[in-house]
Amino acid sequence: SYELTQPPSVSVSPGQTARITCSGDALPKQYAYWYQQKPGQAPVLVIYKDSERPSGIPERFSGSSSGTTVTLTISGVQAEDEADYYCQSADSSGTHVVFGGGTKLTVL
Amino acid sequence: QVQLVQSGAEVKKPGSSVKVSCKASGGTFSSYTISWVRQAPGQGLEWMGRIIPILGIANYAQKFQGRVTITADKSTSTAYMELSSLRSEDTAVYYCARASSSSGMDVWGKGTTVTVSS
Numbered sequence: 062s063y064e065l066t067q068p069p070s071v072s073v074s075p076g077q078t079a080r081i082t083c084s085g086d087a088l089p090k091q092y093a094y095w096y097q098q099k100p101g102q103a104p105v106l107v108i109y110k111d112s113e114r115p116s117g118i119p120e121r122f123s124g125s126s127s128g129t130t131v132t133l134t135i136s137g138v139q140a141e142d143e144a145d146y147y148c149q150s151a152d153s154s155g156t157h158v159v160f161g162g163g164t165k166l167t168v169l
Numbered sequence: 170q171v172q173l174v175q176s177g178a179e180v181k182k183p184g185s186s187v188k189v190s191c192k193a194s195g196g197t198f199s200s201y202t203i204s205w206v207r208q209a210p211g212q213g214l215e216w217m218g219r220i221i222p223i224l225g226i227a228n229y230a231q232k233f234q235g236r237v238t239i240t241a242d243k244s245t246s247t248a249y250m251e252l253s254s255l256r257s258e259d260t261a262v263y264y265c266a267r268a269s270s271s272s273g274m275d276v277w278g279k280g281t282t283v284t285v286s287s
Contacts, residue, residue, distance in 0.1 A: 092270070104266075
């Protein structure tokens with residue numbers, strides 16, 4: 062079955078830039094979405110359609126796509142950004158939704 | 170602003186079934202899909218399946234095919250997820266989420282904890 066691959070963890074100091082990647086063969090065909098999840102809470106959408114930002118999401122969150130890899134970039138990381146981040150997309154037919162394994166962002 | 174209100178926590182015996190509900194409050198399902206996503210303790214998000222409520226058409230992740238049924242009642246703007254033949258590995262928080270191809274899963278329920286234990 063189709064898989065999306067994320068690094069298990071990323072660590073950055075406050076004010077630095079965090080980049081979280083997500084790789085999958087169907088990403089050139091299917092949009093990617095990114096979700097932030099803090100402990101004990103439901104996920105929150107932070108990026109949709111590869112690079113669009115929902116209203117209410119800070120401008121420091123951005124997304125990009127290149128071939129089979131999409132990237133979530135958090136510029137000027139703040140302590141409150143410490144969370145798990147998940148990419149989500151679909152298989153090449155668009156039939157089945159899939160999540161990446163998640164990346165734990167630690168703010169040092 | 171639409172909110173998704175899920176039913177309360179459940180404790181089930183192995184081999185039994187559970188049915189979790191998800192009601193749209195402050196609006197309707199409109200043309201969105203409703204996905205069900207689960208998260209086992211300490212694990213990542215896992216998509217189970219989705220339904221287009223206005224059409225009543227559902228599709229499921231291969232892993233759950235034959236064991237999960239997702240339905241929707243348009244008249245009450247409520248979606249349901251029923252999982253059968255429960256085992257301990259099904260212990261998880263189950264979320265419903267509103268989704269569209271143009272917006273992603275933009276509204277989530279707070280989650281329903283299902284515990285499977287003898």
